[in-house]
Amino acid sequence: xxxxxxxxxKAIRDAAFGRAGLATWEELNEIAPVHANAILEYCxxxxxxxPQLDLKTRELIVIAAGAAQDLPEEVEVHVRGALNRGASRExxxxxxxxxxxxxxxxxxxxxxxxxxxxxxxxxxxxDWKSI
Amino acid sequence: xxxxxxxxxKAIRDAAFGRAGLATWEELNEIAPVHANAILEYCxxxxxxxPQLDLKTRELIVIAAGAAQDLPEEVEVHVRGALNRGASRExxxxxxxxxxxxxxxxxxxxxxxxxxxxxxxxxxxxDWKSI
Amino acid sequence: xxxxxxxxxKAIRDAAFGRAGLATWEELNEIAPVHANAILEYCxxxxxxxPQLDLKTRELIVIAAGAAQDLPEEVEVHVRGALNRGASRExxxxxxxxxxxxxxxxxxxxxxxxxxxxxxxxxxxxDWKSI
Amino acid sequence: xxxxxxxxxKAIRDAAFGRAGLATWEELNEIAPVHANAILEYCxxxxxxxPQLDLKTRELIVIAAGAAQDLPEEVEVHVRGALNRGASRExxxxxxxxxxxxxxxxxxxxxxxxxxxxxxxxxxxxDWKSI
Amino acid sequence: xxxxxxxxxKAIRDAAFGRAGLATWEELNEIAPVHANAILEYCxxxxxxxPQLDLKTRELIVIAAGAAQDLPEEVEVHVRGALNRGASRExxxxxxxxxxxxxxxxxxxxxxxxxxxxxxxxxxxxDWKSI
Amino acid sequence: xxxxxxxxxKAIRDAAFGRAGLATWEELNEIAPVHANAILEYCxxxxxxxPQLDLKTRELIVIAAGAAQDLPEEVEVHVRGALNRGASRExxxxxxxxxxxxxxxxxxxxxxxxxxxxxxxxxxxxDWKSI
Numbered sequence: 034x035x036x037x038x039x040x041x042x043k044a045i046r047d048a049a050f051g052r053a054g055l056a057t058w059e060e061l062n063e064i065a066p067v068h069a070n071a072i073l074e075y076c077x078x079x080x081x082x083x084p085q086l087d088l089k090t091r092e093l094i095v096i097a098a099g100a101a102q103d104l105p106e107e108v109e110v111h112v113r114g115a116l117n118r119g120a121s122r123e124x125x126x127x128x129x130x131x132x133x134x135x136x137x138x139x140x141x142x143x144x145x146x147x148x149x150x151x152x153x154x155x156x157x158x159x160d161w162k163s164i
Numbered sequence: 165x166x167x168x169x170x171x172x173x174k175a176i177r178d179a180a181f182g183r184a185g186l187a188t189w190e191e192l193n194e195i196a197p198v199h200a201n202a203i204l205e206y207c208x209x210x211x212x213x214x215p216q217l218d219l220k221t222r223e224l225i226v227i228a229a230g231a232a233q234d235l236p237e238e239v240e241v242h243v244r245g246a247l248n249r250g251a252s253r254e255x256x257x258x259x260x261x262x263x264x265x266x267x268x269x270x271x272x273x274x275x276x277x278x279x280x281x282x283x284x285x286x287x288x289x290x291d292w293k294s295i
Numbered sequence: 296x297x298x299x300x301x302x303x304x305k306a307i308r309d310a311a312f313g314r315a316g317l318a319t320w321e322e323l324n325e326i327a328p329v330h331a332n333a334i335l336e337y338c339x340x341x342x343x344x345x346p347q348l349d350l351k352t353r354e355l356i357v358i359a360a361g362a363a364q365d366l367p368e369e370v371e372v373h374v375r376g377a378l379n380r381g382a383s384r385e386x387x388x389x390x391x392x393x394x395x396x397x398x399x400x401x402x403x404x405x406x407x408x409x410x411x412x413x414x415x416x417x418x419x420x421x422d423w424k425s426i
Numbered sequence: 427x428x429x430x431x432x433x434x435x436k437a438i439r440d441a442a443f444g445r446a447g448l449a450t451w452e453e454l455n456e457i458a459p460v461h462a463n464a465i466l467e468y469c470x471x472x473x474x475x476x477p478q479l480d481l482k483t484r485e486l487i488v489i490a491a492g493a494a495q496d497l498p499e500e501v502e503v504h505v506r507g508a509l510n511r512g513a514s515r516e517x518x519x520x521x522x523x524x525x526x527x528x529x530x531x532x533x534x535x536x537x538x539x540x541x542x543x544x545x546x547x548x549x550x551x552x553d554w555k556s557i
Numbered sequence: 558x559x560x561x562x563x564x565x566x567k568a569i570r571d572a573a574f575g576r577a578g579l580a581t582w583e584e585l586n587e588i589a590p591v592h593a594n595a596i597l598e599y600c601x602x603x604x605x606x607x608p609q610l611d612l613k614t615r616e617l618i619v620i621a622a623g624a625a626q627d628l629p630e631e632v633e634v635h636v637r638g639a640l641n642r643g644a645s646r647e648x649x650x651x652x653x654x655x656x657x658x659x660x661x662x663x664x665x666x667x668x669x670x671x672x673x674x675x676x677x678x679x680x681x682x683x684d685w686k687s688i
Numbered sequence: 689x690x691x692x693x694x695x696x697x698k699a700i701r702d703a704a705f706g707r708a709g710l711a712t713w714e715e716l717n718e719i720a721p722v723h724a725n726a727i728l729e730y731c732x733x734x735x736x737x738x739p740q741l742d743l744k745t746r747e748l749i750v751i752a753a754g755a756a757q758d759l760p761e762e763v764e765v766h767v768r769g770a771l772n773r774g775a776s777r778e779x780x781x782x783x784x785x786x787x788x789x790x791x792x793x794x795x796x797x798x799x800x801x802x803x804x805x806x807x808x809x810x811x812x813x814x815d816w817k818s819i
Contacts, residue, residue: 057535057539060539060542061535061538061539063542064519064538064539064541064542064545065519065522065523065538067341067342067345067523068522068523068526068531068534068538071337071341071342071526071531072265072531074337075265075333075336075337076265076531079329079333080261080262080264080265080329080333081262083258083261083329085254085255085257085258086255086258086259086262090221090224091262093221093224093225094224094225094228094259094262094263095228095262095263095266097225097226097228097229097232098228098229098231098232098263098266098267099232099266099532100229101228101229101230101232101233102232102233102266102267102496102530102532103496103626103627103628104496104532106532107266107532123216124216124217126216126588126589127214127216127217128217128225129589130211130214130589130591130592131211131212131217131222131225131226132225132226132229133211133592133595134203134206134207134211134792134793135226135229135230135233135238135792135793135794136229136233136792137626137789137790137791137792137795138592138595138596138600138789138790139623139626139628139630139631139790140792141592142581142585145585145588145589145592146581146584146585146588148588149584149587149588152588188797188801191801191804192797192800192801194804195781195800195801195803195804195807196781196784196785196800198603198604198607198785199785199788199793199796199800202599202603202788202793203793205599206595206598206599207793210591210595211591211595214591230794233758233792233794234364234365234366234758235758235794237794238794257326257327260327261327261329261330264330264333265530265531266530266531266532267530268364268527268528268529268530268533269330269333269334269338269527269528270361270364270366270368270369270528271530272330273319273323276323276326276327276330277319277322277323277326279326280322280325280326283326334527337527338527342523342524342526342527343524345520345523347516347517347519347520348517348520348521348524352483352486353524355483355486355487356486356487356490356521356524356525357490357524357525357528359487359488359490359491359494360490360491360493360494360525360528360529361494361528362491363490363491363492363494363495364494364495364528364529365757365758365759369528385478386478386479388478388719388720389476389478389479390479390487391720391723392473392476392720392722392723393473393474393479393484393487393488394487394488394491395473395723395726396465396468396469396473396661396662397488397491397492397495397500397661397662397663398491398495398661399658399659399660399661399664399757400658400659400723400726400727400731401659401754401757401759401761401762402661403723404712404716407716407719407720407723408712408715408716408719410719411715411718411719414719450666450670453670453673454666454669454670456673457650457669457670457672457673457676458650458653458654458669460654460734460735460738461653461654461657461662461665461669464657464662464730464734464735465662467730468726468729468730469662472722472726473722473726476722492663495627495661495663496627497627497663499663500663596789599789600789604785604786604788604789605786607782607785609778609779609781609782610779610782610783610786614745614748615786617745617748617749618748618749618752618783618786618787619752619786619787619790621749621750621752621753621756622752622753622755622756622787622790622791623756623790624753625752625753625754625756625757626756626757626790626791631790647740648740648741650740651738651740651741652741652749654735654738655735655736655741655746655749655750656749656750656753657735658727658730658731658735659750659753659754659757659762660753660757
């Protein structure tokens with residue numbers, strides 16, 4: 034049974050990542066419910082729910098943090114989030130390009146190719162859109 | 165002698181970091197002029213000079229990339245840049261808070277303390293303001 | 296005003312790190328209260344409060360995670376935590392030695408020197424003991 | 427021809443990882459015998475062979491160090507080691523959950539999914555058990 | 558249309574990696590032309606084009622930097638570069654072995670296995686040779 | 689009492705780093721003799737003692753691995769080692785410059801400034817020269 038904060042986090046997550054985002058969370062919930070709950074309650078329900086920055090800017094920031102740690106899967110997920118939050122293709126690509134001198138070219142290449150995988154498929158994937 | 169692109173980069177850098185930003189660059193220029201030139205020509209003159217994202221958003225993105233790699237000095241420099249580009253104290257702090265679940269708490273703490281060092285001194289430091 | 300979970304987290308933190316642990320948290324609370332609250336509520340009040348592993352083993356695990364990310368300040372803090380949770384000097388040092396082949400020697404050296412700074416001072420510092 | 431220390435290390439490794447652990451080592455031995463020997467002699471024969479910590483705790487520590495560096499393959503191997511050294515499913519999952527606030531959620535997710543891959547297969551895999 | 562410096566960089570890249578190196582660059586050029594241009598102009602046309610170190614030594618240095626950041630794909634590419642610049646199998650393997658105590662064994666294992674994938678295929682792959 | 693291999697490692701270390709290199713090792717030996725012994729026996733006595741690469745090239749490789757992991761103290765130590773093994777100022781600086789596109793500019797800046805600290809002092813420090 035989810036707390037109010039976790040329910041709110043769930044709604045924020047679903048609007049960001051669509052149905053395709055559920056599978057990973059359910060896998061985590063099966064092995065470590067306390068962590069799956071922290072994703073909803075702390076990460077989405079608390080941090081993503083604040084008014085100081087709009088959701089598009091938050092997605093670009095998390096893309097940068099993902100690229101900087103060489104996490105292309107994370108970049109992929111948040112490129113979908115950025116598109117669902119109204120970012121343009123140009124803004125997303127530029128976020129990664131802006132990181133290049135600060136993170137080095139191999140990580141930049143990985144993030145750009147991750148972004149390309151999403152952008153190339155975006156029109157065809159209903160399960161990536163906000164729910 | 166600087167290329168046109170490097171001159172443009174120099175102006176972008178000086179507007180972001182003020183006089184205090186010069187010392188590190190000069191130290192790098194003394195030991196590795198080719199790298200110091202790449203900072204001006206490639207990093208500031210090419211990447212920071214593009215229209216796809218505004219300069220404030222770029223600063224927030226670079227703060228995120230710095231926090232994610234545990235580079236508090238880099239965070240410090242770009243908090244100054246963000247302030248010079250019109251970011252509010254709240255937007256800067258929120259950028260780091262947004263990274264917390266994605267980078268872990270120790271790196272978050274380092275970045276927040278770096279931001280605090282700048283924010284606490286901002287009013288008193290003329291050499292941090294745009295030139 | 297702290298939630299019940301945050302109060303519980305505060306008690307766990309104070310028993311682990313003593314009075315010396317408060318200053319950093321207060322600095323974080325001044326700049327980013329939402330993050331300072333997550334430290335108490337999520338990190339200490341939720342994760343550290345579970346029965347699946349004893350507190351000494353948790354401290355050793357966090358020392359390993361700190362050493363692996365080259366965070367000597369974090370190692371220092373959790374060496375104090377480990378001592379307050381009943382770990383012996385030998386167990387703490389061995390935790391870092393065990394990491395050496397997996398994290399490389401420079402990070403190992405940093406963690407061992409951080410541990411040494413605590414172990415050399417332990418008897419003299421009342422503010423590091425559980426409160 | 428292995429030294430006494432390397433032979434001892436080989437026995438420790440085989441008890442930890444079973445027959446499935448041999449293939450990677452043999453691949454390394456083919457390309458870099460000096461490194462393959464260091465794995466047996468220094469890593470397993472020297473470090474893992476000390477009395478200051480029991481083997482189960484060592485496995486949990488190495489899982490934490492692997493998760494903290496985003497090395498899910500390494501986590502997978504040492505989850506098998508932890509099971510062979512008597513750790514419960516709960517202790518293994520909790521080790522990763524304990525790392526979450528210190529390493530961030532993406533690395534935590536990778537480690538938990540790696541652990542799940544082993545735990546889901548454990549009963550079916552004879553080649554993962556101690557030899 | 559490429560600048561003179563970018564053309565020179567292209568030639569250096571093609572001599573290092575052969576036809577197989579083109580596909581990744583073209584993918585990057587499709588999504589982020591400014592970054593693809595920086596690869597040619599700044600990375601290959603400026604840095605790789607300097608006389609202070611020979612090309613073989615540069616390849617070994619980049620293999621070390623790739624291994625140290627756990628980038629096995631990058632290691633793979635530059636092992637091909639090192640072979641095309643006259644490095645022996647022994648020098649390449651030794652470069653990674655030399656890194657082992659400084660980067661830890663898991664990253665070393667990944668880099669050695671990446672090197673092995675190239676060395677095992679070298680004689681059979683015409684598209685990896687200099688053009 | 690040191691093994692033959694550890695004695696050989698000690699001689700290699702002293703020729704690389706001079707008297708100034710001893711203090712850190714002694715500090716490590718006080719807290720973790722097994723690790724201090726591995727430094728001599730495995731790292732210097734085994735790896736650094738092999739004929740496949742000359743000692744100057746090994747120092748450049750370790751500088752690259754240190755820069756790539758943002759370990760400026762490690763860079764500092766091995767710049768001294770490189771100078772003692774006959775590397776020129778230009779070769780050392782170029783090693784770091786070569787890493788820049790692969791590791792990003794902040795880490796490059798840290799490594800260049802670390803190198804500068806050594807190069808600026810080299811003539812004045814007798815305790816940095818080979819013993």
